[in-house]
Amino acid sequence: MLRALIIVAVSIAGFTTDNSAFASSAEKQKILHVGKFSTAIAEPGSMPANWEVMTFPKISQHTRYKLIKDNGVTVIQGFSNASASGLIRKIRIDIKEFPVIEWKWKISNVYKKGNAAKKAGDDYPARIYIAFEFDSKRVGIVENAKFAAIKAIHGEYPPVASISYIWGSSTPKGTSLPNPYTDRVKMVIVESGAELANTWIKEKRNIYKDYLKLFGNDPPMTSGVAIMTDSDNTGESAAGFYGDIVFKSEN
16 A cells, blocks of 8 residues: 555654654663553544554545553553554654664454555554655656655655564564565564563564665664554454553663
8 A cells, every 4th residue: 555655654644743752861872752552541533743644545444543551561552443543753863873672562353355465454452653855866766756746746755665563364573575566665574473472572673673674774773663553455454552661872
């Protein structure tokens, strides 16, 4: 789906960036708290600071996100029933300075029809997007014209590329592949299958190394970080849970 490329910029009016999460520890490693969900108050209708809902044209059924307490810790729960929408934090990050991302997540189940290689199966109970801002030097003349047309309509350029870390249904863990709708989104299967369903898993990826491997050049600044639980293609249901998301420098 084309939304896999444009969700973090085009579908949201008034795109701005936010650098308020930048912080450094007293130690050598610098830390950037992008999703500090554990400090939020889990009240009805509340959302974590600096995060907002993103929806897509022509998709009327939206995933329901809310802050909940799980074993005394505040996390985000996304519940999808033949629906799609996400949560985004619009933020510029230099991946050379903060190459490592760490997060925790869990799922209720995977989708029977889920298939990362096919458009009809392009649904995931949990995924994290890292979107990278447009750079005219990274695309050809024809694509520059396309990006300019999108900017003229929506007021902002879409990302030039995105990495999607996903919890897949059956594609083997460790697999990397392009999104079935656009090769500007590369997917990395971080977890796969239902064996670890209902269990919190801590993940760690080096985004800089992943970008080099997937796209073959240095990454530009990010334009946003998003989470999404969706099932609009498969028509199934699942819940995804997201803990804090942290970017770090290398030790």
